[in-house]
Amino acid sequence: MNKQKLYVVKIGGSLIDSESKLKSFLKQFSTISEMKILVHGGGKLASDLAETLNIPQQMIDGRRITNRETLDIVTMVYAGKINKNIVANLQNFNCNAIGFSGADGNLIKAEKRSISNIDYGFVGDVDSKNVNIDLLLEFLKLKLVPVFSAITHDRKGNLFNTNADSVASVLAQTLSDFYEVELLYCFDKNGILEDIENSNSVLKSLNFEKYEQLLIDNQLNAGILPKLKNAFAAKQNKVKKVVFLNETKLENYINHQNDGTEIK
């Protein structure tokens, strides 16, 4: 049986910080005629608000230590301001978007990140076993376009700050039993670079051996590493295609499938 195509599109960073760039991206996203899901990160907004409110932020390996006050901030910014503005803008582009945290409909349950030597606080880790896939499939049947913030929960009343790249990967993996899923990590580069200093050195594809070589050669910046880990996990778990893509070229990619770096 041929599966229907479904795009899981992840956005974050500077795109979310710019109202005009975000609108332009959402207009492109709304033109995708196939089934689609959007997952968004948080950009700088949460850090900015924490600074204004004098709540010191601590990052370890790019992960935010999330105490109670910081959890409130990310819940307000990610699940509130960013999520609802994305939904309202997509509605304006005739896309029947519906915004979710993982707590809504118990769509994504997470485990509190286990404490080794670091306590990350209210930080959750997700895997594909904890997606409420039945409900998600019902929403897709209703032609809704889910928009996920990376806030999850534990079904014990706690919300968790969660990595948005992981949420996108886990959703793509779970949905691959039912759809031909393409997972698109959209960012501000044209793809993964062979030479970190040369923006024209975009790799057409990247397999695990090449990735290890780039690591040894110090050609990958710290920010891309968790994304790549999630991308390889998706590729190894039934996701049909995983691509790193410039966020300004989504529409072109959908029409011609010839941009960015494909994970092999």
Added chain:
Amino acid sequence: MNKQKLYVVKIGGSLIDSESKLKSFLKQFSTISEMKILVHGGGKLASDLAETLNIPQQMIDGRRITNRETLDIVTMVYAGKINKNIVANLQNFNCNAIGFSGADGNLIKAEKRSISNIDYGFVGDVDSKNVNIDLLLEFLKLKLVPVFSAITHDRKGNLFNTNADSVASVLAQTLSDFYEVELLYCFDKNGILEDIENSNSVLKSLNFEKYEQLLIDNQLNAGILPKLKNAFAAKQNKVKKVVFLNETKLENYINHQNDGTEIK
């Protein structure tokens, strides 16, 4: 044909400002075995955050003038922090809650409040024609428990701050074509008082004539007036029963139907 029963329950104010009171209320709410919908206001949190962020707030007749910065605050607090914490807590009580703003699934479209001599800014007014009832019915069929924040949108990309009492009334009216709807306004009093100075003078019922008499006698405080307006509108538009109820007595009310003030 007998219609199924459905409760639309509105909460707000001091209940939302107290984590322990809110949890205790949500536990009661989760025990309702009939279909149910929760609508929540915002309490003091938005004003507190605005004060911390030095964004001056202007209220006219209890309505918040909502400029762009204030809209961001209410979206973060109502649709983010409060809504997602309520949903996570209900999930903990085995209630499959799902949080919505009006933008989500285009569930509630609003009209920008028309400017006479006051510009309220991003404030929307709702009526029952602008509820996406088909989608809401699908969610109820899926045994989901919708939790609405009072943020709506205009389908042109704008979010609106909206009166939560009106949202509850409009949802109750729209759903009355399909369900036998009971609309419960939960607050910190035992009901509407005949004598504003005597907390034991709770009226068993209140009709429009009595309401006008209380107005003349100056027995109604300003805060209750928009609630009563919405309550009478609901009663006049097919809603089976409208009751003002102490928020600590929800479970008792559901079991015995003998608390509070019924609007006639």
